Amino acid sequence: MVKLQVASVALAWGIAAVAGGGRCVAQQAEAPKAQATPEPEAHGFFPRLGQFYREDWSGTAASGPAPARRGAPSPLDSPPFPSADWSYGGSPVIGEPDTNSYPLMTAILGAERLSRSRIKVYGWLDPSVNVGTSAKSNSPEANDLYSRRLELNQAVVYVERLPDSVQQSHVDWGFHLTALYGTDYRFTTDRGYLSSQLIDHNRRYGFDPSLEYVDLYLPKVAQGMNLRVGRFISIPGIEAQLSPNNYFFSHSLLYAVDPFTDTGVLATVKLNDRWLVQAGITAGHDVAPWVEDAKPSATACISYTSASVNDNLYACLNGINSGKYAYNNLQQYDLTWYHRFSKKVHMATEAYYMYQRDVPALGGPIAPQANTNAVPCLPGHTTCTAPVYAVVNYVLRELSPHTFVGFRSDYLNDFKGQRTGYATQYSENTLALSHWFGSTIQLRPEVRFDRAWNRKAYDNGTKHNQFTAASDLVIHF
Secondary structure, eight states: HHHHHHHHHHHHHHHHHHHHHHHOOOOOOTTTOOOOOOOOOSHHHHHHHHHHHHHHHOOOOOOOOOOOOOSSSOOOOOTTSSOOOOOSSSSSSTTTTOOOOOHHHHHHHHHHHHHHOOOOEEEEEEEEEEEEEOOOOOTTBBBOOOOOOOEEEEEEEEEEEEOOOOOSOOOEEEEEEEEEEEEGGGOOOOBBTTHHHHHHHHHHSEEEOOOOOEEEEEETTTTTTEEEEEEOOOOOOOOOOGGGSSSSSOOOOOTTTTEEEEEHHHHHESSSSSSEEEEEEEEEEOOOEEEEEEEEEEEEEEEOOOTSSEEEEEEEEEEESBBOOOTHHHOOEEEEEEEESSSSSEEEEEEEEEEEEEETTTSSSOOOOOOOOOOOOTTOOOEEEEEEEEEEEEEEEEEEEEEEEEEEEEEEEOOOTEEEEEEEEEEEEEEEEEEEEEEEEEEEEEEEEEEEEESOOOTTBBBEEEEEEEEEEEEEO
């Protein structure tokens, strides 16, 4: 397995080097730029696959006018940023056309048949490397949990059909299936979905069917409603489980301890270009509906975007029920604020409060569930409430259509240690760069400093501080 990981990373870095070196600059400043002429389409799977990457890296891929979208203009450029729109979970962006093309689908179908296909198969490989001051573990840092190693974080295959939400004349549908393998399976695993790999065996590598859902688009409800049924990412927040959806390679501490995926029903309604509301019911956080910890849980969100699209506020009540202790039965109250200073500079800020009631007391008669922590309670109490507070801020600057730089500052107060195993306040600061080679290879180096303020919590509870330097390489196919 280690040889395979090293070979994958070496191959990926080699591809990126070729991609970066495949550009040329005109030598005569006074000469007008020549228009790129696309190659005639190759015949056969591997010739078409090679042609896609070659044209993507050299900038000679055919392009046409952008299809019309319905709604306010996009506030950001994507690439280099993960999304062109202020994000919300649990639904495709209503009014946004599906303009993505992928190497694998182009190689399978060819350009002509691809243009008629609504079903797409694609994915990525995400190897990473990190070095730092911790020798045993980087926890609670995510997703480079394992210190001083080359790892395959994610090998992901998507199969999906997006509903057409630009039109408002007819009902449409979509679906999504995800297969994820790698070390990051632990950050998507739900109890009941192949969870023994993590909960019972704590395996380094695992497989998780992370997302399985169907979408039904109803155009006549306000300005469009998407109804999602199945297993989906827990909807609030800046960060997400799948690598390409994030600004940086590593994740904030805020993300590392919050809910990961939910199973249920979620309705997303676009009232107009400024207001969007969501409501749904799930089985609770990180549990399948058929396990004993499942319980009906309400989710409700509201999103507001200013007329200038410079600001967006997204507030969520996430997985709300009685709050009684169960596997990851977190009661989450989350607020995200996006602000654009200019087309090139923006920030993203998220804060939440989470808690569980009746968490087993440390050393008490009630044993905590596997893969969860007991907490210190008052003398004589066998259970107590375990709160968590967190806030994170990103500041991002676009340097070119392929590159941005960003800084993240992060605070987490695991008041009783229920989420991390150590009752302490944490801080984290990360400086990162993201660079795209074409639209298929993304390199994300970063340097990061973490501190546990009240007690030693890093490197298995032996250090207050942790420094890491890391990078991943996302290879899309």
